Structures are given as C-alpha cells and as structure tokens.
Amino acid sequence: MIAKDLVRKQRRWLIGLLGLIAVTAVVSMGLGYASLSFDRLIPTLLGQGTFKEEFVLLKIRLPRIAITLLAGMALALSGAILQGITRNELADPGIIGINSGAGVAVTLYYIFFPIDAGVFIYLVPVVAFIGALAAAILIWLAAYRRGSGLHPLRLVLIGAGSSIALSGLMIVLISSVDRFKVDFIAKWLAGSIWGADWPFVLALLPWLVALVPFVLLRAHRLNLLELGEPEAIGLGVPLTRERVWLLLAAVALAAAAVSVTGGIAFVGLMAPHIAKRLVGPRHQLSIPIALLIGGWLLLVADTIGRNAAEPEGIAAGTMAALIGAPYFLYLLMRK
Amino acid sequence: MKPLGRPRRAAFGWTMAASLAVMAGMFVVSLMYGAADIPFHDVWRALFSREVNDQILIIREIRLPREIAAMVVGAALAAAGGIMQGMTRNPLADPGLLGITAGANLALAVGFAFFPALGYFGMTVAGSIGAALGMLLVLGLGASRRDGWSPIRLVLAGSSVSFFLYALAEAIGIAFKVSKDVSMWTAGGIMGTTWRQLGVVVPVVAAGLIAAMLYARQLTALSLSEEVATGLGQRTALVKAALSCVVILLAGVSVALVGNMAFIGLMVPHIARALVGTDYRRVLPMAAVAGATLLLLADTLARTIGKPYEVPTAAIIAVLGIPFFLLIARRGGGRS
Secondary structure (H helix, E strand, O other): OOOHHHHHHHHHHHHHHHHHHHHHHHHHHHOOOOOOOHHHHHHHHOOOOOHHHHHHHHHHHHHHHHHHHHHHHHHHHHHHHHHHHOOOOOOOOOOOOHHHHHHHHHHHHHHHOOOOOOHHHHHHHHHHHHHHHHHHHHHHHHHEEOOOEEOHHHHHHHHHHHHHHHHHHHHHHHHHHOHHHHHHHHHHHHOOOOOOOHHHHHHHHHHHHHHHHHHHHOHHHHHHHHHOHHHHHHOOOOHHHHHHHHHHHHHHHHHHHHHHHOOOOOHHHHHHHHHHHHHOOOHHHHHHHHHHHHHHHHHHHHHHHHHHOOOOOOOHHHHHHHHHHHHHHHHHHHO | OOOOOHHHHHHHHHHHHHHHHHHHHHHHHHHHOOOOOOOHHHHHHHHHOOOOOHHHHHHHHHHHHHHHHHHHHHHHHHHHHHHHHHHHOOOOOOOOOOOHHHHHHHHHHHHHHHOOOOHHHHHHHHHHHHHHHHHHHHHHHHHOOOOOOOHHHHHHHHHHHHHHHHHHHHHHHHHOOOHHHHHHHHOOOOOOOOHHHHHHHHHHHHHHHHHHHHOHHHHHHHHHOHHHHHHOOOOHHHHHHHHHHHHHHHHHHHHHHHOOOOOHHHHHHHHHHHHHOOOHHHHHHHHHHHHHHHHHHHHHHHHHOOOOOOOOHHHHHHHHHHHHHHHHHHHOOOOO
16 A cells, blocks of 8 residues: 555646646747747747748747657656666666667668658667667676676676677768768767657657556566565566566667667666655656656756757757766765 | 796797787788778888888878877777776776776867867877876775775776766867867877877877886786785885876877777786786786787778778777677676
8 A cells, every 4th residue: 555645745746747847848949049939939839820930839849849758758767667677776778788779770770771751760769679679688698697696786887888889889880881971870879869850759659658558557566576586576476577578668668769869878867766766666656757757857958958059059968968977976976 | 026937938028029020010901901002012112211102102191100199099098908907906997988088088178168279289288187187086986985996886987977078078069169179189080190299199108108117016016905015015005196197198198199999998908918917017018019909900990991981990999899898897897
C-alpha cells in the first residue's frame, strides 16, 4: 500500500510540473532567431496570423518543442529503467554507450540512404534500435562477470570507453565515404536537434505511446529488481526474463529519442534522480514525475542553447552536458 | 634498483633496436603513401640530396614536418601516459581520459575568444596551462576522499570532467564565433604542421622526455607503492610534483599541436611493459618509440583510407584503442 499523502504529494508535483512545462513551452515559442511577439501567439495558433508568423510557429518552433519534450521523456524513462535493472545510480543511455551504438547504425543508414522527411524517416528509429541493442548487448557482456554479476562502476566505465570509440568509428565511417556528410555527424555527436519537423514527431510518438504504459505496468517488478537479485528471486520475479524485457524497452526508448535528436547524455541520469528525491523510490510514483522532468530539462536546455548564440545556436546535448556533468560528479563523490 | 642481469639487459637492447628499426620503417612508409604516392627513390632523394622536383617538395614541405609531428606527439603522449599510470598506480590512466586534453581544449577556446592576438607560441602556452588545470581538477577531486579513489572511479571522474570542459569549450566557441578557429586548431590533427611549429614543440617534448628519464628510477619505486618509495628515501610529494609537471608539459604541447588524442597514452605503456618489464627506465623509452610508431601508423591510415580526403587520426586511434581499453578494464580495473 502506498500512503495517501504520498500519492497526493505526487499529484501536486505532477500538476506543478505540467504547469512548468506549459510556461516553458510558451516562452520557447516566443523566443528565437525570427521574431514572433508573445501577444501574437494565440491569434497565430487560432489561424489568424500572417503567413510568416504561421510558418515560424507551426513549421519551426512547435515541432521542435514537441520533439524536445518527447525525446527528453524517452531518455528519462530509459535512464530510470537502466538505473533500476542495473542497480546503478550512474546509469544513463548516453553515458553507458547505448546512444553511440544507435549513432553508428544511423550513420551507416545515412551513408547508404538519403535521409529526408519521407518514408525512410519512420525506419530511422528501427535502425537506431538495432544498433543500440547491439551496443547494449556488447557492453553488458563485457561488464558481466560470472559470480560477481554486473558490477555497476565497471558497466559505466566500459560504456564510457565504448562510447568514445563508437564516436570515433562514426567519424571514420562517414569521412571515408563522403566528406560533406561529416558535418551531419559532428552535429549528431554534439546532440543538436536535427529532426525538428512534424514527420519526426510522428516517428517518435508511437514508441512512447507503446512503451510508457508497458513500463508503468512493470513498475512494481522494477521496484523488486532494485532490491537485489536474491530478494527479487525470493519474491518470485522471473529475473532474466524481466531484465531482458525491461532492457529492450530502455534501449528502444533511447534509440528512438537519439535517432532524431543526436547523442544527448545526462538527461536520463538526472531526471529519475530528481524524481526520486521528490516522491520517493517507488517507480509507480517516480516514473511519471521523471518523464515530465526529462521533457522539461531538455526543453529548457534546447531553448537556452537555441537562443544563446545566433544563428545556429548551442546544441541541446552540449547544454545538457553543462548541467549534467557536475551532477554526475556530485553523485560520484557522494558514494 | 640494482642493474638487472646481463641476459635481460642484452634482451632489452635487442628489443629496443628492433623497435627503432620498425619505427624507421614506418617513417619511410608514411612518407611514401598518401594522397599522392611517392616512389621510394624520391623519398630517399628528398631526405639526402639537394635536388628539387614536385614529389620532393611534397615530402619536404608537407609530409616531413607532419610525420615528425606524429612521432613527437606519439612519443610525448605515450610517455605521459606511462608516467601517469606509474604515478597513480592506475592501469587506466591516460591524458585523454583524465581531463588533460579537455582542459587544453578549453584553454584554446578561451584564448581564441578573449586573447586572439596570442600567436602560435602563446596558444601553446595557454594549452599547457589549460592541461594543468584540467589535470589538477580531476586529481583534486580524486584526492578529496581520504581513502583515495579506485582506478575506475578516478577515470569516471575524469571522463565527466572532460565532458563538462568540452561542452564549455564548445559553448564558448559558438558564443564567441571562434569554434571554427578552435576546431581548425584541434580537429585538424597532424595535418598542416609547419616547420615553425615544430621549432617550438620539438625542444619542449625533448626536454620533457629527458626529465622523465631522470625521474624514471623514482617512478619505478613509486609504481610499486607509496611505502616502498618512502622506504627507499624518496620525498614522494616532491617527485610526484615533478612528474606531474612533466606530464602536463608533454600532454599540453601535444594537444596544442594536434588536438585531442585519447587512448595512445593508455595503450602504449601496456604494450611497452609487456615487451620490457616493469622498470620504468626501460618502459619509458620503449613507450616513446612505440607511441611514435603507432601514431605514424594511424596517420598513414588516416591519409590512405579515404584518399584524397583525410579521416581524423584521433578517430582511427579510438577505433584501434577500444579492444585494448575493454581488455584492461576487464582485467585490471576490477577492484572498486
């Protein structure tokens, strides 16, 4: 049983965060390279704006806001799952190398097929998923040791090393094929939101719609897994099967997110932590909060980055690292 | 530190001679292959005669400074990595992983943004200062716990500090519109090294390597344990400070010349120890030669894989380095 006042507290945070996201989104709509004043937002949304206003808001800003929110949520959920199943508070899809695996697959795909907003867009998350899964399996195998199991720090270390090497591989691949595509990979590595268009939103949305309920239904087992292997087995959790399903979900979420946003680390690390700080360790309560915090964090990072330097802006991934790396250090020091 | 028996010493001599021969061979190969393949006799004439033609000019003005830079940087990074591994007794230590290169990178960005008139020598100095700050930051964080940090934890701290410093450098680069200058400087790699740059870098690296050799004996004691070093009458704090200065010098000028090169400093000392044992008087020269050879190889690959374009050398090193990293992380970094 979960205490009533805890549930009420979580509801309050949910509402508060939704409000925060709404405010941030409105601010984000009004800020940017092309001017669009705040008092024109509502008329433009209702279809009474000039052509330019409608174009800026509906074709540029709104899809970008939607993408950042969704990607932030996916990364947060992925991080929450990874932290749960590896019992490792430093886990994050970017830090442990899953993002780079997706990146290598997307690079290969990009070399052989032109990426434009057509049919192929919907395949990109699938391709990214395959790459991310391969990387996840590889890293898991390298970090797993019979007897002592999955050592948390070793997992992070091997993931971090692999992610450097896989980034190197991406650059080698792309620059040996096409000099002019190097720019795309450089942007991808920095984590700049490159797929800010409605088809990309549609490519990302189904993954979240399917996987968020899936993970929430398993929240209870995630709680048990986090207790430890003997405890989870004792309470009747089919350990390997649960882990595999949850890992697949985490990989799919991260892959879907980074396939349109580029490599963004640390969001998946911070969001679940902050959520647990706010409402306690139960995943039923903390996951919805983590989702909202993840979306909000990435939206804030991108809004600041987009406006900090004209015209191309600072990549969202760079902003996320500026905020997230000190947080990671803090966690590392505290233990 | 008694001199080892005669057979081992002779074996070391042979190993060293063989490595030098391999390095020389690699040097010639690297001069021959690239966007334009140049036959051996032209390479020969470029090096040992006063004749002039197009091929010879390519070698003298473009390839020769570049390959010398590759050797110098490879040797410097490998020696720096070896010193760090011995000093911290951490098999995973590497200038690229412990915040040094990221610190130098940030210093370059700051230099270009706020002091654009520094010039080549000034930027090199700035890079070294940045390298020092990056390393002090990571080691300081590591020393903040009384029980000291495990190898793995230190590397993780280093990688997140690096993450942060790189992000900061990039933000500064974009905000002040100098990212092109910074990436021309760092991502350009070994490409476009001039004789003038070598005139600054070579003496510094040579001095650093000599200083490293002077302290190699103390380093060997230190690599066993703090107690052994103290027991042998060593003033460990002093030696550590001196060695740190050497590392910063070597890594700092390397980054200023070619940008970020992770993994060389990690891999090469392990190879060197496998070949010549654990005495740093042997490990350091061996590492320097092997590092030079490895970077020559990587640079030649970088120029030939996608000719006539170049693949970044750092990317090649990263790909070569990862199996190594995984192996060492699995085997050596086990305790936490």
